Amino acid sequence: MNILKRISSALLILIILFSCKNFGNRPPKKDVVASLMDTTVNPGIDFSKYAFGTWLKNNPIPAAYSSWGIGNLVNEDVLEKLKVINEKSMKSDAKMGSNDQKIGDFYASGMDSAGIEKAGISVLKTELQAISNIKNTTDLINVVAHLHTIGIRPLFDMDVYQDQINSEVYALYLTQGGIGMPNRDYYFNIDERTTKIRNDYRNTHLSKMLSLANFDGTKGAKAIYSIEEKLAQKSRKLEELDDPYANYNKYSLAKLNTLTPSINWSDFFSKTGVKNIDTFIVGQPEFFTQLESLMKTTPIEDWKAYLNYRLLIDNAPYLNSVFVDEQFRFFGKTISGKTEKLPRWKRVLNNEEDVMGELLGQQFVKEFFPPKTKKRYEDMVDSIISVFHDRIIALDWMTPITKEKALKKLSTISKKVGYPDTWKDFSDLKIVKGNYVQNMLNGQQWWYNYNISKLGKKVDRNEWEMTPQTYNAYYNPSNNEIVLPAGIFVIPNYKDEDIDDAVALGYAGASTIGHEITHGFDDYGRQYDEKGNLFNWWTPEDEKQFLQRTHLMVEQFSSYVVLDSLHINGESTLGENLADYGGILLGLDALKRTKQYKENKSIAGLTPTQRYFLGYALGWLGHSKRERIANQVLTDVHSPSYLRVNGPFSNIPEFYAAFGIQKGQPMWRPDSLQVKVW
Ligand SMILES: [Zn+2]
Structure with a gap:
């Protein structure tokens, strides 16, 4: 799920806390420290x-986790509370389109493991067909554009944030991305640990994912790795992303078309709903130069393998079990050291949190964050x-x-404590009965549209980038604000x-x-x-x-x-x-x-x-x-x-x-x- 990528490198400063419910094994009257x-x-x-x-x-550390601590203790506590809210919504005879309907139907669709197995990858058939039909670079860019609108981010990242030089307006940021492993260092570090991960990715994981969808795994894996390695080559290191000036380069449409002549940006923007702006912020120009050279030299069949993998891996956690298992084997076990998957209900709630966490948050704070605590x-x-x-x-x-x-x-500095004064409007988010993958796609698309439609609008300084039940917090330099969700306390x-x-x-x-x-x-x-x-x-x-x-x-x-x-x-x-x-x-x-x-x-x-x-x-x-x-x-x-x-x-x-x-x-x-x- 890519929704978390909504948060920019400018917001890398988010604090991430790690996380047991074994707190519960002790009588609570013991001294807290x-x-x-x-x-x-x-x-x-x-x-x-x-x-x-x-x-x-x-x-x-339990088998299903790569770390275990206070954040997990809070998350487990929150998950148990959300489960009760979800099960109540599931049983309620809620009106179509109501919050209860969305919560209940989403949870039920995610818990329907038999239905999910039966559906397989059928929900992705429109996208898979579109990839298969690609004949030239124009077709390729059109498919890339569509995938961006459903939250899959091939080739590069595209996000809407406040303009760092002028926080009164929103800007479109085009930045490095398009690789499958967590960052560029995984492609080049030569220590034993990274080498093992890279070999698994290149020799096993990529081909397994493709084979599961009946593609030629061996050939495809080679093509994908070659593309990603070249993108990684011109991706900046973590410490290089920390310089806001070096990662802020203004481009007009004409200049953008010169940077990557193979991409008709005006066409791309019209297909992705980008409008009301005439300048664009390019984070890392040399990355796009590299992309251009790849566009010129990479055979179309190689791009098809790359796009198939991107589509499959981003949806793998919601698909039938063979996809879930392979995604977990590589990203959960090989990279993170987890030895077993979370139970289904927790995975479903985590995904629901990404799609419509604020709907859950509205009920959560009513019960668990009283005015006295907020004060x-x-x-x-x-x-x-x-x-x-x-x-x-x-x-x-x-x-x-x-x-x-x-x-x-x-x-x-403005302070946001506990929960937002006004909640996001999810009325046009469509959640259906019995189709988990579709619900996830709808959610991804909802978030994409929500963000892209900010362009040209007045900046909403009341917005929250985290849900109230989150055990985390952030400072947003563009708003000079601190945002402290109820969960962190x-x-x-x-x-x-x-x-x-x-x-x-x-x-x-x-x-x-x-x-x-x-x-x-x-x-x-x-x-x-x-x-x-x-x-x-x-x-x-x-x-x-x-x-x-x-x-x-x-x-x-x-x-x-x-x-x-x-x-x-x-x-x-x-x-x-x-x-x-x-x-x-x-x-x-x-x-x-x-x-x-x-x-x-x-x-x-x-x-x-x-x-x-x-x-x-x-x-x-x-x-x-x-x-x-x-x-x-x-x-x-x-x-x-x-x-x-x-x-x-x-x-x-x-x-x-x-x-x-x-x-x-x-x-x-x-x-x-x-x-x-x-
Ligand atoms: Zn921090």
């Missing part, structure tokens, strides 16, 4: 193990903004003129009112609220002004100071070896590491203003400051399989969860004091190497 700790571990050696080592020992976290946002204000004023390295601009940007089996302020400030205030606000001032977000436009508001001297100070963090994280010889990419993870570090400092300042801190009473033998740091660590509770860690280092701008604890804490003097960290211990860094930005 103390019960996780392994006090036999010295906090100066490995704080993450000290903070939640007992939990790790008692909660191995607590809105107040927490205000408090974090207020302490950041004070911190900026006190900075010894920033000049007054840049401070003034930073404060202006901070004061105009949940600690399974604990009521919000039972969580003391110190733990809440660590868990939500630092790891989410402070983290997202800091994104507005990280290496990427700082390049946008208070209106959400790319504009350099830093003096050269302040910029130099910022880069020098943050460079220490690049070096710190690059030195962490997470697997065999695999290092963290200090460059590509910098924005997230800075946000973690900044979030902890802000949460700590907010803690100092609380009654709990001033009274300094211990709970479960832990001081408020200790509970704060442990609350932050709870936000990163979890562990991952080796395969997942390797995949994460190559594709994710977030560091593995234990380093999101140990890494930033090593830069915080109050942390050293709270847990008696000693010189020479792994968590200890000399003062000269401690990152000091905020």
